[in-house]
Amino acid sequence: MADKRGFSGVIAPVLTPFGEDGGPDTERFVAHCEWLMQEGCTGLAPFGTTSEGNSLGLDERMELLEEIVDSDIDPAKLMPGSGTPSVSDTIVLTKHAVELGCGGVLMLPPYYYKAPSEEGLYRFFSEVIEGVDDDALKVYLYHIPPVAQVGFSLPLIGRLIKAFPETVVGLKDSSGDWSNTAAILEAYPKFEVFPGSEIFLLDGLRKGAAGCISATCNVSAAAIRNVYDNWKGGDADQLQAGITALRKAIQAFPMIPALKALVAHYRKDPGWSKMRPPFTELPAADAEKLIKQLADAHNFRLDFAKAA
């Protein structure tokens, strides 16, 4: 069951592998989830942006979530993405996640119509929360304006916390704007705030952040966890510098295809690099360059020896 303290630590928005038929590959998916937990992730956020989550159908998302819950992973450590442009589909996905015992959901705002009013967004979340109608529901707002275009203003966050204090408990800030993360942390100190990149992990923890939820946790969870575990220590800044440099080296490439290329390479499983449209795979030459750059400059490799 969900821990009352909620989530904290290092959470991976899990990559979604696809099979030859174009459908999600459940075997590769569950193996990756289990490996991420072994690597030090404290939780998993399947069906986020990095997961190509919005490229999955409703049924595909629910089936994949059931597969993780059927594994050895505690559902309380799962925070699946459940936001869609419609109140009704968002209720379907959210209710399903809560019934499976997920510790929380990561909820996008409705992202089709642009520049909605604060009142309209407030009503959207109210209708979803009332539609799910379950005290076990814990909502983490998913603020990612560079992709969703629609985001959460400080007043909207405050209004949702006030109306649903036991339900709206946190936020992932993928704005890439540290001043926004800092403003949320200052305005709502009890709110569980996760920067969307480990670049802001140490700064975040020092200001009361709960950890981070970051794409690159798919390939560098152990190093990120090391910063999380030692953030009060004397070498915290040095450790942070290491994960910041690695992140910057990876994000010089298209992030999601690059992460899949790394997993494919070190798993010796070329099929892992498959993307679902509208994404395309990282070109082979770029993948080679990425792998070499990371190995040379960051001594980077992935170890799947212990993996299933």
Place this chain on the structure above:
Amino acid sequence: MADKRGFSGVIAPVLTPFGEDGGPDTERFVAHCEWLMQEGCTGLAPFGTTSEGNSLGLDERMELLEEIVDSDIDPAKLMPGSGTPSVSDTIVLTKHAVELGCGGVLMLPPYYYKAPSEEGLYRFFSEVIEGVDDDALKVYLYHIPPVAQVGFSLPLIGRLIKAFPETVVGLKDSSGDWSNTAAILEAYPKFEVFPGSEIFLLDGLRKGAAGCISATCNVSAAAIRNVYDNWKGGDADQLQAGITALRKAIQAFPMIPALKALVAHYRKDPGWSKMRPPFTELPAADAEKLIKQLADAHNFRLDFAKAA
């Protein structure tokens, strides 16, 4: 069955009424569809942007479509919106529409991830068309970059026409940019192109457009149809000036709430104005202003005397 000549004329992206419980109101919906056909629409495009289509769940869309097909309206005259951010959900909705005998579908590009490559978009549509796998499928591309952010370049349109000449047969251009519509008409003369606003109807018809698919067809189909029927006549420019002026008066207000406010007023049915989040209703004072302005300056009213 679908007419081999495809769609042409005046097509309404049907407004979706909601009931007190927040769900789509099927009775009001079907009555509105039937009234639109009586008013002179040559076809209907439910679940477009004006329909709050992306605020509906998959099941809601399919149930509403079945309700129209169960009415007296010929399914060959229906072009439901079936595009979603995922290949799999898009296949579900599209297959359902084709199986019901719909003359076409209006397909958004995957709109969550921004700035996808042309290759990625090409693969998306290829996978959907191959996944539906039905010769009866007729796809109308839905180009609406002001909302979807993701759109169709001229080369992408050309590539899709070339790969699927019997399937990718037309496009709705809601860019609001006449030069873009003109460029598509010039590049692909056999393609069925519909400007997304009647402001471009006469210019479009003179360049080979198939008609228009416009939000305001929900309240002014008869006048728009009049331009369509008489575009070669001597008073075509004068008729066009009338529908252009009316459109501009309406779009000075938030379009979708304004259209619902007009239907609610003239149907004497306040419930019709209900919006689904993230939209909110037009404030009462604005609705009064809109109704008065249209009546005073455009002699505008809606007549539901013949309606069910």
